[in-house]
Amino acid sequence: MPKIVDPEARRRAVADAVFRVARRDGLENASLRNVADEAGLAVGSVRHYFASHSELMLFAMRELTRRVEVRVRSRVEPLLAAPGGPDRASLVEELLAELLPLDAARHDEAVLWLAFTTAARVRPELRPRADELHTGMREMVEQVLRGGQRQGGFPEDLDVPAETLRLVALLDGLALTAVLQPDRITPDDMWRVLRLHLRSLRGA
Amino acid sequence: MPKIVDPEARRRAVADAVFRVARRDGLENASLRNVADEAGLAVGSVRHYFASHSELMLFAMRELTRRVEVRVRSRVEPLLAAPGGPDRASLVEELLAELLPLDAARHDEAVLWLAFTTAARVRPELRPRADELHTGMREMVEQVLRGGQRQGGFPEDLDVPAETLRLVALLDGLALTAVLQPDRITPDDMWRVLRLHLRSLRGA
DNA sequence: GCCGTTATAGCACGGGCGGGCTAAATTCGT
DNA sequence: ACGAATTTAGCCCGCCCGTGCTATAACGGC
Numbered sequence: 001m002p003k004i005v006d007p008e009a010r011r012r013a014v015a016d017a018v019f020r021v022a023r024r025d026g027l028e029n030a031s032l033r034n035v036a037d038e039a040g041l042a043v044g045s046v047r048h049y050f051a052s053h054s055e056l057m058l059f060a061m062r063e064l065t066r067r068v069e070v071r072v073r074s075r076v077e078p079l080l081a082a083p084g085g086p087d088r089a090s091l092v093e094e095l096l097a098e099l100l101p102l103d104a105a106r107h108d109e110a111v112l113w114l115a116f117t118t119a120a121r122v123r124p125e126l127r128p129r130a131d132e133l134h135t136g137m138r139e140m141v142e143q144v145l146r147g148g149q150r151q152g153g154f155p156e157d158l159d160v161p162a163e164t165l166r167l168v169a170l171l172d173g174l175a176l177t178a179v180l181q182p183d184r185i186t187p188d189d190m191w192r193v194l195r196l197h198l199r200s201l202r203g204a
Numbered sequence: 205m206p207k208i209v210d211p212e213a214r215r216r217a218v219a220d221a222v223f224r225v226a227r228r229d230g231l232e233n234a235s236l237r238n239v240a241d242e243a244g245l246a247v248g249s250v251r252h253y254f255a256s257h258s259e260l261m262l263f264a265m266r267e268l269t270r271r272v273e274v275r276v277r278s279r280v281e282p283l284l285a286a287p288g289g290p291d292r293a294s295l296v297e298e299l300l301a302e303l304l305p306l307d308a309a310r311h312d313e314a315v316l317w318l319a320f321t322t323a324a325r326v327r328p329e330l331r332p333r334a335d336e337l338h339t340g341m342r343e344m345v346e347q348v349l350r351g352g353q354r355q356g357g358f359p360e361d362l363d364v365p366a367e368t369l370r371l372v373a374l375l376d377g378l379a380l381t382a383v384l385q386p387d388r389i390t391p392d393d394m395w396r397v398l399r400l401h402l403r404s405l406r407g408a
Numbered sequence: 409g410c411c412g413t414t415a416t417a418g419c420a421c422g423g424g425c426g427g428g429c430t431a432a433a434t435t436c437g438t
Numbered sequence: 439a440c441g442a443a444t445t446t447a448g449c450c451c452g453c454c455c456g457t458g459c460t461a462t463a464a465c466g467g468c
Contacts, residue, residue, distance in 0.1 A: 042448065114322060118319070122230035131385065162397055177369075180338070
């Protein structure tokens, strides 16, 4: 009957165009026209896959969240698989490092994360996604701290709720600096600070 | 000769309108029309004091920076005045707390700080101001750490550059959470985390 | 009371925006 | 080969934007 096209693949391709435009010119310039140009499509074509502009933004944000989650999950599994392994410390380190913009790909993701979550402050339709992302990160960090408490490493009397807040703020803050002041922080700096923090948690 | 008006006061009044609009609807909605409405003026009147929209934004950002600096400076002076005072620790705490959105006024400032610095990522004319603000904060934190090292409190072998990065990231991250997820963090939480961090610095 | 200066207001243009809607091209099942 | 269903493309409207420009109002020195 009709031309057969995988609609989900198309939607993801358009979302990629959103990401490139937002990365380059800011989310405020991710208009249907600019996104369509970036994707090499006509505006009408983009609108065939997304009923409205905000639906496009919502899809893009979900797609971004999904990618981050996939990446983080891939670091959680080794940790669950090696319950008492000797190099548990470095697995934890790598898991948390997954949330830092240590290479170009993660840097781009961090830029987009900041753009979407700040936009969500005044765009009600994006709020649920932003909240989910934040909650997910915080719960993961809390689990890591509790896990490290059970499996040695971190002291028994660790104030887990406060330390969760502290570690989440630290990771967010490092990402923020890397996004907004990229010349003033290097991946090495971020590694150094992360290791410093984990060491201080163990030795407290 | 003409109607006498303090032009600087007017400019500040318009900047205030920018702040209110940006706080409520986001910086992307701080158009000349919206700002003029908020200030109770006509667009032409606003343009009498600002040659262009970006000049208005630039002025507003300088005004914001100035206010933060005034507030911080007022906390630095007591610290310099009491070189070896006994409650130096609490003075340091209060100084750093000045950078956290602990009350409504500072919360609004933090919202605006985030809006302007993120906007600066893709608006070259705002970059210098954003860089200044970041540099000023980092230098201040570094001085605090070095000062605490000389005057007891912090250990001699403190890795000051790394600890500066860590503390700046922590403060930024707490402010970010407070701005984007205000329901998930209270002023008490921020106090607790700040004190926890300073204690861990002293006891390392 | 008049004049010159400044403040205030507003119109108009060109451009980008989201979105309602229609028309054309494409392609698979028959 | 034909036709139905889907994809692609594009026009057009009303809205908001920054800005160039002009007209009116307000007021202090003479």
